[in-house]
Amino acid sequence: MKHHLNIMITALRITMFAASVIAIVNLIVAISLAFFEDASLTKNYFDSDFITKTNHNSLWLSLVFLTLYSSLLLYAVFGLAKFYNCLIKIKKGHLFYHTQGLEFKKAGAAIILFAKFKYVLFCVMGIIAYYDISVLFKRIPELLSVYMIGKLVLLLSHLAEKGEFIKKENELTI
Amino acid sequence: MKHHLNVIIIALRVVLFAATVVCVYNLVRAFGFIENTNPIEVNKFLMDYFTPLEKINLNDIDWLAARYFFDIKWLAVGFMLAYTAVLIFGMSGIIRLYKCLLKIEKGQMFYNEQGIQFRKAGATIIIFAKLKYLLFCLVGILSYLDIITFFREIPEFLAIYLIGKFILIMSHMAETGEFIKEENELTI
Numbered sequence: 001m002k003h004h005l006n007i008m009i010t011a012l013r014i015t016m017f018a019a020s021v022i023a024i025v026n027l028i029v030a031i032s033l034a035f036f037e038d039a040s041l042t043k044n045y046f047d048s049d050f051i052t053k054t055n056h057n058s059l060w061l062s063l064v065f066l067t068l069y070s071s072l073l074l075y076a077v078f079g080l081a082k083f084y085n086c087l088i089k090i091k092k093g094h095l096f097y098h099t100q101g102l103e104f105k106k107a108g109a110a111i112i113l114f115a116k117f118k119y120v121l122f123c124v125m126g127i128i129a130y131y132d133i134s135v136l137f138k139r140i141p142e143l144l145s146v147y148m149i150g151k152l153v154l155l156l157s158h159l160a161e162k163g164e165f166i167k168k169e170n171e172l173t174i
Numbered sequence: 175m176k177h178h179l180n181v182i183i184i185a186l187r188v189v190l191f192a193a194t195v196v197c198v199y200n201l202v203r204a205f206g207f208i209e210n211t212n213p214i215e216v217n218k219f220l221m222d223y224f225t226p227l228e229k230i231n232l233n234d235i236d237w238l239a240a241r242y243f244f245d246i247k248w249l250a251v252g253f254m255l256a257y258t259a260v261l262i263f264g265m266s267g268i269i270r271l272y273k274c275l276l277k278i279e280k281g282q283m284f285y286n287e288q289g290i291q292f293r294k295a296g297a298t299i300i301i302f303a304k305l306k307y308l309l310f311c312l313v314g315i316l317s318y319l320d321i322i323t324f325f326r327e328i329p330e331f332l333a334i335y336l337i338g339k340f341i342l343i344m345s346h347m348a349e350t351g352e353f354i355k356e357e358n359e360l361t362i
Binding site (some may be wrong): 151 | 182275355
């Protein structure tokens with residue numbers, strides 16, 4: 001079992017690290033945009049995310065987007081950290097301890113909220129800044145996959161809550 | 175909780191339906207290719223999945239990494255049949271998971287063999303991810319020396335593999351829960 005847990009823990013570490021790096025890069029880009037005040041830079045940066053055909057590059061809109069996206073990523077890291085802590089405790093042998101279910105539930109809710117907010121943020125940015133409607137469909141697979149992972153974590157929380165209850169009942173009976 | 179379970183169950187149904195459709199499509203294409211000797215169609219079909227290392231002449235049946243060994247037509251047919259078999263294997267794991275979730279929805283938590291069922295489902299999904307990755311890499315190399323497939327398939331492989339691992343963690347929790355429940359019943 002420890003082998004599976006170790007793999008999940010390593011994957012979570014890499015994900016958290018990658019998300020933190022992206023958040024920091026976005027913040028640095030936002031600061032440099034504000035410093036240079038060059039709207040054309042925003043177009044180059046968003047080329048991979050949106051179809052930036054129009055020359056309508058709003059500097060302030062991009063700044064708000066980058067800041068919001070960074071904070072959203074940091075929120076996701078916070079949710080993943082909760083999940084990570086739970087797995088570390090399971091690895092140490094603490095299964096069905098008090099508040100384990102609650103922690104899993106918080107982690108799952110954070111992941112689902114991240115998926116929804118990210119989708120909304122990208123759609124709003126794509127439509128308002130570049131009139132790109134295709135982003136509405138392009139972002140759906142990512143939304144669904146992250147959303148389903150969140151739901152699986154919530155299912156885990158349900159298992160943990162039931163386990164906690166039976167364990168407590170067991171201790172009381174003894 | 176039922177709401178979350180329902181969402182996962184519906185998602186599993188959609189995945190099962192989509193996998194069935196892909197299987198049927200693959201089989202139809204495979205049987206079509208057995209009677210078809212047009213290399214352009216076979217090449218076009220394979221190029222939906224793989225990218226040739228260099229530009230190829232669609233009409234040239236000899237342009238292949240495996241040209242010395244067998245016909246591209248049979249490679250396409252073999253690929254389709256193997257892909258269908260791998261998909262059916264993956265579906266068996268998903269059906270197992272689906273049945274477990276249906277029982278949880280009905281309120282049967284930590285019943286006997288729940289942990290084993292989860293473990294089998296997780297193991298099947300992990301093996302499916304590995305087999306699919308290997309199959310795509312192998313056929314990519316044999317058909318067009320497509321080395322990029324090795325990297326292109328990695329995100330999908332990792333995603334399915336980690337979902338499998340996640341289900342294995344669930345199986346561990348279910349097994350521990352079963353044990354405590356049994357202990358509880360014996361104490362009473």
